[in-house]
Amino acid sequence: MWTQAVDLHCHSHHSDGLWSPSEMAKRAHDAGVKVWSLTDHDTNTGWDEAADACSELGIRFIPGVEITCAVEMTSETSDSTSWHLLAYFPEGCSPEFTSWLESFKDSRVPRMKSMLSALAELGHQIPFEDVAKFAEGSIGRPHLARAMIEHGIVETMQQAFDDWIGDSGPAFRERPLPTIAEAVEMVHSSGGITSLAHPGYYGIPSDELVQRLVTLGVDCIEAVHGSHPDSLRFELMQYALPTSVGGDSHGTEKRPSPGKMPVPLKHLHRCFHP
Numbered sequence: 001m002w003t004q005a006v007d008l009h010c011h012s013h014h015s016d017g018l019w020s021p022s023e024m025a026k027r028a029h030d031a032g033v034k035v036w037s038l039t040d041h042d043t044n045t046g047w048d049e050a051a052d053a054c055s056e057l058g059i060r061f062i063p064g065v066e067i068t069c070a071v072e073m074t075s076e077t078s079d080s081t082s083w084h085l086l087a088y089f090p091e092g093c094s095p096e097f098t099s100w101l102e103s104f105k106d107s108r109v110p111r112m113k114s115m116l117s118a119l120a121e122l123g124h125q126i127p128f129e130d131v132a133k134f135a136e137g138s139i140g141r142p143h144l145a146r147a148m149i150e151h152g153i154v155e156t157m158q159q160a161f162d163d164w165i166g167d168s169g170p171a172f173r174e175r176p177l178p179t180i181a182e183a184v185e186m187v188h189s190s191g192g193i194t195s196l197a198h199p200g201y202y203g204i205p206s207d208e209l210v211q212r213l214v215t216l217g218v219d220c221i222e223a224v225h226g227s228h229p230d231s232l233r234f235e236l237m238q239y240a241l242p243t244s245v246g247g248d249s250h251g252t253e254k255r256p257s258p259g260k261m262p263v264p265l266k267h268l269h270r271c272f273h274p
């Protein structure tokens with residue numbers, strides 16, 4: 001038995017998505033999704049709106065977050081500077097988790113300010129407010145890129161990353177990241193479960209990767225991700241680790257809405273079953 005009624009990875013304007021949580025909930029519903037999660041980067045500020053929208057639409061909402069973690073295993077074939085861990089709270093979430101997330105958000109502001117002073121030293125003054133106004137929840141580089149367009153420094157987001165604020169750009173600054181182990185522990189003690197997002201991004205052979213995830217106590221692997229070819233999906237589903245499924249829609253043209261992500265029910269973690 002396969003299902004296309006589940007999509008557990010989606011972004012709104014609370015992080016780097018284009019639309020509101022309720023708009024994304026509506027898009028999920030219209031695509032036939034019955035179990036949906038909003039997983040903005042490092043913030044849960046969109047949960048209330050998403051939950052309200054889902055209860056009106058009659059679909060099940062699972063509160064989620066995509067946590068930016070430190071790189072766990074290095075690879076010669078991938079230049080990822082972080083690993084993304086999805087956290088889900090089908091049974092609700094303790095307030096400690098929110099404060100833990102907030103502590104990282106606090107670190108995003110000083111980091112943004114240090115990128116702005118780097119840009120200023122390179123001749124481009126942008127007031128912090130001009131970046132903050134684009135950020136509904138956690139402030140990050142996509143918001144800075146939009147401010148750079150507005151200030152006429154670059155013409156496109158891509159150019160902002162390529163020339164200035166990408167990982168090897170002159171105005172890039174690191175921010176402190178939790179390890180996967182720290183994030184897993186926090187999520188578990190707050191009543192949630194975890195899944196490694198888009199495992200194909202990290203350049204680690206599947207058997208080594210799954211073995212490490214099991215050791216770390218990660219509960220699932222996002223074998224069925226929008227960017228993965230079928231071959232990788234099937235390969236990752238062969239292990240005992242349950243699967244999660246995520247279209248990773250940001251509301252952009254590439255994938256405007258959640259849904260249409262077929263997954264075999266027997267591999268999907270039981271708490272996500274429709």
Ligand SMILES: [Zn+2]
Pocket residue numbers: 066084197198
């Ligand atoms: Zn991600």
Ligand SMILES: [Zn+2]
Pocket residue numbers: 009010011066248
């Ligand atoms: Zn994502």
